[in-house]
Amino acid sequence: MLHSYLPVIVFAGLGVIVGGTLAMVNGLIGPRRPSRAKDDPYECGLPSEVTRTFRFGISFYMIAMLFILFDIEVVFLYPVGVILRAAHSVFVLVEVIVFVVLLMVALIYVWRRGALDWR
Amino acid sequence: MDVTWYVVLSAVLFAIGAGGVLIRRSPLVILLCLELMLNAGNLALVAFSRAHGNEEGQVFALIVMVVAACEVVVGLGLIVAMFRRRLPLNVDEMRGLRG
Amino acid sequence: MTFHAPHIDYAGLSPVIALTAGICAVLVGGVFSARRQRLVVSVLSLTTVAVAAGLCIWQWGEREDLVAGALRLDELGLAGALIAILAAAVVIPLSWREPAAERPGSEPRHGEFQALLLSSVLGMVLLAQAQNLVVLFVSLELLSVPLYVLCGSAVRRTQSLESGLKYLIVGSLGSATLLYGLAFIYGGSGSTDFTTIRDAVGSGLTDDPLVLIGIALAATGLAFKISIAPFHQWTPDVYEGAPTPVTAFMAVATKAAAFCVFVRFFEVALGPAVDNWQPALAVLAAVSIVVGNIGALGQSSLKRLLGYSGVAQAGYMLVGIVCASALGVNALVFYLAAYTLMNLAAFAVIVVRERESGYGDGIKAFEGLGRDRPDLAWPLTIAMLALAGLPATAGFMGKLYLIEAAVDADYTWLGVAIAIGTMISLAYYLRVVAAVWMRPAAEPLAPEGAGMPAMAGGSPEADPLPSLAAATAAPRPGTRCLAILVPAWLMAGATIFFGVLPSPLVDWASHAGGALTPFLA
Numbered sequence: 001m002l003h004s005y006l007p008v009i010v011f012a013g014l015g016v017i018v019g020g021t022l023a024m025v026n027g028l029i030g031p032r033r034p035s036r037a038k039d040d041p042y043e044c045g046l047p048s049e050v051t052r053t054f055r056f057g058i059s060f061y062m063i064a065m066l067f068i069l070f071d072i073e074v075v076f077l078y079p080v081g082v083i084l085r086a087a088h089s090v091f092v093l094v095e096v097i098v099f100v101v102l103l104m105v106a107l108i109y110v111w112r113r114g115a116l117d118w119r
Numbered sequence: 120m121d122v123t124w125y126v127v128l129s130a131v132l133f134a135i136g137a138g139g140v141l142i143r144r145s146p147l148v149i150l151l152c153l154e155l156m157l158n159a160g161n162l163a164l165v166a167f168s169r170a171h172g173n174e175e176g177q178v179f180a181l182i183v184m185v186v187a188a189c190e191v192v193v194g195l196g197l198i199v200a201m202f203r204r205r206l207p208l209n210v211d212e213m214r215g216l217r218g
Numbered sequence: 219m220t221f222h223a224p225h226i227d228y229a230g231l232s233p234v235i236a237l238t239a240g241i242c243a244v245l246v247g248g249v250f251s252a253r254r255q256r257l258v259v260s261v262l263s264l265t266t267v268a269v270a271a272g273l274c275i276w277q278w279g280e281r282e283d284l285v286a287g288a289l290r291l292d293e294l295g296l297a298g299a300l301i302a303i304l305a306a307a308v309v310i311p312l313s314w315r316e317p318a319a320e321r322p323g324s325e326p327r328h329g330e331f332q333a334l335l336l337s338s339v340l341g342m343v344l345l346a347q348a349q350n351l352v353v354l355f356v357s358l359e360l361l362s363v364p365l366y367v368l369c370g371s372a373v374r375r376t377q378s379l380e381s382g383l384k385y386l387i388v389g390s391l392g393s394a395t396l397l398y399g400l401a402f403i404y405g406g407s408g409s410t411d412f413t414t415i416r417d418a419v420g421s422g423l424t425d426d427p428l429v430l431i432g433i434a435l436a437a438t439g440l441a442f443k444i445s446i447a448p449f450h451q452w453t454p455d456v457y458e459g460a461p462t463p464v465t466a467f468m469a470v471a472t473k474a475a476a477f478c479v480f481v482r483f484f485e486v487a488l489g490p491a492v493d494n495w496q497p498a499l500a501v502l503a504a505v506s507i508v509v510g511n512i513g514a515l516g517q518s519s520l521k522r523l524l525g526y527s528g529v530a531q532a533g534y535m536l537v538g539i540v541c542a543s544a545l546g547v548n549a550l551v552f553y554l555a556a557y558t559l560m561n562l563a564a565f566a567v568i569v570v571r572e573r574e575s576g577y578g579d580g581i582k583a584f585e586g587l588g589r590d591r592p593d594l595a596w597p598l599t600i601a602m603l604a605l606a607g608l609p610a611t612a613g614f615m616g617k618l619y620l621i622e623a624a625v626d627a628d629y630t631w632l633g634v635a636i637a638i639g640t641m642i643s644l645a646y647y648l649r650v651v652a653a654v655w656m657r658p659a660a661e662p663l664a665p666e667g668a669g670m671p672a673m674a675g676g677s678p679e680a681d682p683l684p685s686l687a688a689a690t691a692a693p694r695p696g697t698r699c700l701a702i703l704v705p706a707w708l709m710a711g712a713t714i715f716f717g718v719l720p721s722p723l724v725d726w727a728s729h730a731g732g733a734l735t736p737f738l739a
Contacts (some may be wrong), residue, residue: 005497061199065192072188075181083221091223105242112249126405133398140391149387156394160401167405175410176401179352183397186359190390193363197370197383206376 059118066110073103125166133159150194157187224286231284232273233299237340240266241333248329256314256328263310263332270343271303281733283349287411290349290482292733297551297726298346298478301558305471306339308562308709311701312569313463316372331371334364335467342475349486351400351410354479358396358443361475362389365468369460381459388442388452396439402432403487412487416737420490433488433495437502440483444476446502446536447509450529454513457525462572462579465521466565469528470558473535477554481539481547486737492542500540500632506533507639514646520568521579523646524561527605530643531557534636537620541627544738548731549619552723556604556612559713564601566706567594570699581650586659593703595654597710604713606647607640611717619724 080096110116132155139152161180168176228235244262251258274296281292289295310332341361348354366389370382404410406428407418423429438449445453457465484495510530517523535557538550568579571594577583587595604611617636624633716723731738 004494058199058203061195065195068188068192072185075185078181079178086221089221089223092221102238102242105246109245109249122405129398129401133394136394137391140387146383146387153387153390153394156391157397160394160397163398163401164404167401167408170405171408173408175352176404179355179400179404179410182352182356186356186393189359189363190386190393193366194383194386194390197366197379197386200370200373201379201383204373204376204379206379 062115063118066115070103070107122166122170126163129159129162129166132156132162146194146198150191150198153194154187154191157183157190227282227284227291230277230280230282230291231289232277233270233343234340236270236273237266237336237343240270241336241340244329244336245333248327248333251329256326259328259332260310260314263336264307266336267303267307267310267339270339271300271307274299274303274343279729284347287413288350288353289344289347290412291347293729294478294482294547294551294731294733295343295347297730298475298554299343301474301554302339302342302346302471305467305474305558305562306335308566308705309335309463309467311705312466312566313461314701315573316461316463331368334368334371338362338364338368338467339471342471345475346478348479349412349482351404351412351415354483355393355397355400358476358479359393361472362393362443365389365464365472368464369456369468371464372461377459378461381456384452384459385456388456392439392442392449394439395435395442399432399435399437399439402428402435404432406432412482415487416489419488424491424494429491430494433491434498436483437495437498440476440480441502444473444480444532445525445529446532447506447529450506450509450532453529454517454522454525457528458519458521458579462521462565462569465524466562466569469524469565470561473528473532474554474558477535477539477550481550481734484539485542485547485734489542489737496540496542499536500629503533503536503540503632504635506530506536507635508533511639511642511646514643517646518581519579520564520581520584520650523581523650524564527643527646528561530639531605534617534620534639537624537629537632537636540629540632541623542738543623543627544728544731544735545626546620546623546731547734547738548724548728549616549623551730552619552720552727553616555723555727556616556713556716559709559716560601560604560611560613563597563706563709563713564605566702566709567598567601570594570702581653584650585653585657587653588655590659594706597706599651599654600710600713602647602650604717606644609717610714612713612715612720612723613717615717615720615724 076099077096080092083092136152136155136159139155140149143149143152161183164176164180164183168174168180240263244259244266247262248255248259277291278293278296283289284291313331313335314328316331338361341357341359341364344353344357345361348357366382366386368382369385370379372378400410403415406423406426407415409415409418419426419429441449442452457469460468484499485492488495507530510526510528510533513529514523514526517526531553535550535553538546538553540546541549571583571587572579575583584598587598600611604613607613607617617640621633621636624630624636
């Protein structure tokens with residue numbers, strides 16, 4: 001039982017030794033030329049044109065995030081679509097209605113909270 | 120159909136994502152890498168689903184897509200909140216909690 | 219292609235339905251009641267919690283598959299659900315002063331806070347009953363995602379946002395690893411259902427490479443969630459930065475639900491492969507006990523100390539799973555209940571002192587507590603002694619039970635590890651007790667520090683607004699808030715009660731283990 005773990009231990013040991021050696025060698029002899037372009041979040045090699053003063057409005061983020069959520073939830077309706085022909089059942093209808101009602105609750109919350117107002 | 124290459128591809132994607140989470144400093148890029156890891160899982164699920172000929176893996180993958188979107192939205196929300204407070208968006212500089 | 223609607227047992231699903239309806243009610247009630255939001259929302263969520271608990275107790279003793287085998291209704295799942303619901307019921311009053319207003323002067327958002335808390339509870343109830351890989355993953359995320367938001371909910375405190383983002387990154391890393399592991403287990407066995415996986419693994423897949431990779435990745439992912447060393451580094455940071463009531467909830471309820479699914483996943487689905495995962499989990503448990511206890515020694519913040527102690531306690535509880543016996547599961551469930559009681563008592567006291575003293579959750583805030591506030595000192599003392607495992611407390615009985623299970627399953631060395639860990643842990647738990655009873659009270663800090671723990675490295679310019687809500691909400695020293703004190707006393711009292719008379723709790727826990735007997739040796 002325990003000897004079946006031997007390959008794992010050998011592998012982990014090798015990983016630590018090889019990885020550690022490479023990291024050390026890199027730190028010792030690797031060139032170090034830090035530049036601003038390398039620290040950019042969007043690393044395309046050129047200095048980023050976007051300055052810090054440029055911003056999307058917060059409303060943009062709000063709407064975008066809400067869009068992602070409500071958009072992706074519709075994925076749950078695809079499996080229903082697959083069986084729709086075969087499913088002449090009240091059960092499926094009720095399932096879909098419950099799902100849509102839950103989404104409605106979320107929409108009411110978002111609307112009352114003012115997240116849909118564009119400021 | 121040979122499922123091996125799909126699994127190998129998903130393993131490579133997973134490794135790239137995990138490596139990115141560990142070494143990148145911008146929280147936005149880390150979120151991207153997390154997505155990559157989840158999608159590697161999705162690819163494996165769909166490939167295995169095809170190999171086994173049942174659709175459980177496909178349903179799993181659909182649900183994982185929704186979950187991944189929720190995680191990203193929460194992550195973006197937190198990042199926007201930090202941005203509004205003008206906190207450094209660099210996980211190496213988050214040293215408020217250490218001791 | 220034909221479609222047959224699955225049979226659905228609505229009585230068995232009733233706790234889940236009640237919680238879902240409650241979440242919608244709290245969310246909508248929160249936005250429609252501007253004035254008396256706290257009252258309306260708290261009444262709604264406490265009712266929801268009470269109804270869900272009642273329905274769980276009503277269903278106690280039933281054993282059946284729900285929703286085409288996606289959920290399993292049995293005592294193990296209900297025990298996890300009840301612990302999570304108890305934690306929520308205590309944390310709701312604890313958080314009455316917590317949710318921060320977005321802007322100074324605006325109304326704090328209790329509706330969101332409690333709706334998120336209840337969503338997390340719903341995730342826990344589902345997780346404890348999950349019997350399918352899909353449900354496992356979805357409910358784990360339903361548990362975690364609201365917690366990420368709750369950790370970052372004190373939007374005007376840098377540490378809170380930071381802890382939220384940190385928890386999100388580490389938690390999602392754990393989820394992604396878990397998902398990849400689940401995909402491999404599905405790939406190996408061809409099913410997402412626990413019992414079908416068990417049959418497939420049992421018929422010659424115990425050494426299948428796909429299944430083995432899957433087990434390793436899934437165990438890693440779950441270890442992130444229950445903060446087993448060496449996947450625990452996020453725990454102290456997140457515990458310290460999150461609002462204290464959220465920390466309390468996270469510490470106890472997440473562990474309870476995640477351990478329930480850990481048991482079900484490993485001992486039902488992966489039971490036939492026990493020889494492969496048992497040694498690995500045993501090593502993780504031992505490492506966790508050592509790392510957690512040694513890490514806690516040098517902490518000066520009580521929340522960090524409890525974070526590290528949580529790592530050690532998770533190690534003790536993992537021993538219950540390593541045993542792979544009904545006795546081990548019983549011991550685990552008993553310890554989960556005891557752990558919930560003692561930690562909630564300790565965190566309730568921290569919530570009060572954090573507001574009063576001005577030292578945040580530093581150990582200095584608790585000096586001289588025995589003389590000034592005996593009503594707070596006693597629950598804290600009892601909680602610390604119980605966590606250390608002194609006799610006549612539930613913590614002692616729990617450890618004894620775990621050691622017995624370990625010895626019974628031929629893992630005597632893990633029993634010894636628990637005993638050694640307990641001895642190390644005395645050093646830091648007793649340090650807190652000594653500070654409470656044997657030191658003079660620390661100089662009270664000037665009011666501008668109130669509610670702002672002195673934290674190294676927190677950039678001062680990033681906190682332009684003094685934490686107004688905390689400062690104005692802080693009661694004058696000496697005022698009593700019964701909503702916090704009563705739960706603290708109740709939890710501490712129950713800790714002692716089940717330490718002296720453990721048999722009711724032992725019976726309760728042994729039902730949970732009994733539910734898995736068909737799958738255990």
